[in-house]
Amino acid sequence: MTGKLGLFRPKLLEFINIQNQEKKFLLVSSALISGIINALTLVILNAAAKDFDKPDLDERLFILFVLSVALYFVSKRYVTHRITELVQGGIFDYRTRVLYLLRGIKLLSYESIGKSQILSLLSEKTELISQAAHRLAEGVPATVMLICSFIYMATISKMALMMALVCIAGAMISIYVLVQSISVSMQQAMEKDNEYFAYMQHVLDGFKELKINREKTDDLYGNYMRQVSEEAWRNNVSTDISNVNLQLYAQLYFYILMASVVFLLPQLSSLTADKIMSITTIIFFIMGPIVVIIDMVPSMARANVAIDFLHQLESQLNVAQESVSSGQRAFVSPDYFNRISISQLYFSYPNTDQGRPFSVGPFSLNLNRGELVFIRGGNGSGKSTILKLVTGLYEPSSGAIIVDNKTIGNDLLIDYRSLFSIIFTDFHLFDRFYGQQNVDVEMVNEYLILMGLEKKTGFKNGRFTNINLSTGQKKRLALVIALLEDKAIYVFDEVAADQDPEFRQFFYDVILQKLKEKQKTVIVVTHDEKYFTHCDRLLVVDMGQLREEENVNT
């Protein structure tokens, strides 16, 4: 993912992407000023140190020192604040972009990318970038300060500068080699972190199942999560050890430089003691910036790898975009449609390691306005897949959906989907009526009473006061929301399955019949044979094939 020199490319700057030239200029010049001024304080201190034996205070140097420290703080503050703002802005922009891209991707692609990967990238990896930005804000002025200090050193002794440059070159080569060697473990550690996130999702989503089953928990934690976390840990240890080595090498070169100045320089040159002292002071002074720079390098390298992951997700999302045009409001109430003709739809899941992928169809189906259609079929027979095709959530490989005389292409897909209100078996319960501006509170309360939920939740300030409900109650609340959406077609995937017999009867006898009276088209996936006589048509799904059962009402 990252090329040989990739780790040294400042991808963070590309990520921040400073568009405004004026801001860019201000930022760069503040970083330069901050570094230069910091070096200037060193010059002032050295000059003042020469007058230690004089009784009077050198006011000129003192004022200069105070001014330069003040300017240093102002410029440093500007740089750190701006970089923090910029990187947080970059992260915000990235998250916004990804969330918008998510809106437009195909359902199938979303299912294959997975929730845990998206969450890990949006949270953990962006945190690495944020940390690197702080290091960068420290590191750039430190680098400028280092360069200025070397220039200052050159004015005292060219020989000292040569020694410093040789040591710096040695340190840089060591850093380069070390960072190259840790790049692979960095990438592997991040990949393992992604896997670890997937296990974390199991822990969170399967909390109850794990709580009740000690063996399951032990196995998951002990044999699977532990293995992944140990691998991530090993990679992180190796990365961190290389980072520590990086610090040690830098220190080693620093002491070599110190020894060269103190022991070798007097032998090789005719420098006076106070000049040697000044150079020693410079070396002590640059130790802090060197540590800052050494800290910055692995952090930037880590951010580079994280940015690669973020870019990879973004391009995955870009590739997976549906080419639909925004809604044209082609099906507006009250007439919506009279007939949906589904002709020869065929769909196959992408290839997996588990042999032949599951496919449905080709199947044809007519859905009329005001019709109550039941669908039955065994587990895994393809009912949900067919519903996702019928509702336009999956793109078929072939076939067509025609609403009255309009063929549903990319131009009408959003409008077509908006005909439906769906409760899938794995539905998500929202706490508000998102997308509905003027919700009739009285009506909501009426429906809550109708569903027997009035004592469990209420509707206040535009949201339900409680959604911590039982599975059956959650489905009833989902029904309240669906009914109030007042769509043309309702799809209920085993909604009655978790209900008590009274409510089940109420669902089939009252709710479905009322919807039918209102000329709504209702598709119900059900195994309740007792109520099969209630429907107009019964469809059967078997191994991805759809057929109509004759004489259902006899």
Ligand SMILES: Nc1ncnc2c1ncn2[C@@H]1O[C@H](COP(=O)(O)OP(=O)(O)OP(=O)(O)O)[C@@H](O)[C@H]1O
């Ligand atoms: N995202 C997916 N990627 C690949 N295969 C999938 C995916 N979703 C479902 N399948 C496969 O499609 C087949 C049919 O699944 P589907 O959910 O449509 O069945 P179903 O009839 O609704 O089952 P159930 O009654 O158990 O809910 C299954 O074998 C399943 O493994």
